[in-house]
Amino acid sequence: MSVTHVGVQEAHRLQTDDGYTYVDVRSVPEYERGHPDGAHNVPLLHFDQRTGQMRPNPDFLAVMQANYPVDAKLLVGCQVGGRSGKAAMLLAQSGYAPVNVKGGFGGHTDPATGQVIDEGWSQAGLPVAVGDSDTVGYQALHLKAATS
Numbered sequence: 001m002s003v004t005h006v007g008v009q010e011a012h013r014l015q016t017d018d019g020y021t022y023v024d025v026r027s028v029p030e031y032e033r034g035h036p037d038g039a040h041n042v043p044l045l046h047f048d049q050r051t052g053q054m055r056p057n058p059d060f061l062a063v064m065q066a067n068y069p070v071d072a073k074l075l076v077g078c079q080v081g082g083r084s085g086k087a088a089m090l091l092a093q094s095g096y097a098p099v100n101v102k103g104g105f106g107g108h109t110d111p112a113t114g115q116v117i118d119e120g121w122s123q124a125g126l127p128v129a130v131g132d133s134d135t136v137g138y139q140a141l142h143l144k145a146a147t148s
Contacts, residue, residue: 003088004099008121011075011101012036020073020099023064025087027054028138030079035105037127039077040136042067044087059142060087061094066145070095077101080108081118 006014014020015038024035025044035041042063045054057063068074076091076098078084088100102108107120122128134140 003085003092004097005085005102006075006099008101008103008119008124008126011077011099012121012124012126014073014075014099018073020075021068022075022077022101023068023087024077024105025060025083026078026105028132030105031138032130032132034122034128034130036077036121037129038136039129040067040141041133041138042141043138044078044083044090059145061090063138063141063145064091064096065094066148067141068096072096074098075101077121078104079106080104080120 015022022036022039024031024039024041027043027047031041043057044060046057048055076084076088081102081104084100084104088098091098103118103120105121107116107123108118109116
């Protein structure tokens with residue numbers, strides 16, 4: 001399976017005009033600090049406070065499958081595009097047809113030159129929300145997976 005990649009402007013259009021759901025795969029704290037308006041949160045990785053490192057979320061696929069049918073129109077985004085690319089590939093291998101959002105929330109820049117490679121959602125001035133959501137935050141989506 002292949003994954004389609006779009007920039008944030010196209011992702012916003014797909015979300016608002018074509019009914020796509022934006023799934024933010026960043027950690028819960030990252031999501032709570034700011035995310036695309038309307039985004040759901042299913043982290044690919046969790047922050048481990050004991051080690052200070054990120055660790056895989058063993059429930060990622062189960063939470064996705066419990067909340068989104070395989071034919072769901074899904075945009076997958078993260079901070080710059082790396083985690084979402086991995087999440088999109090995992091979803092594609094599971095029968096989904098996800099769209100990876102290049103640039104994610106914060107944008108992708110060349111570390112050597114600082115030049116913007118892929119504009120981020122927040123850089124583009126697109127609608128942003130902060131905090132968790134009682135219905136589409138990770139806790140709510142994980143609970144649905146645990147009870148299904």
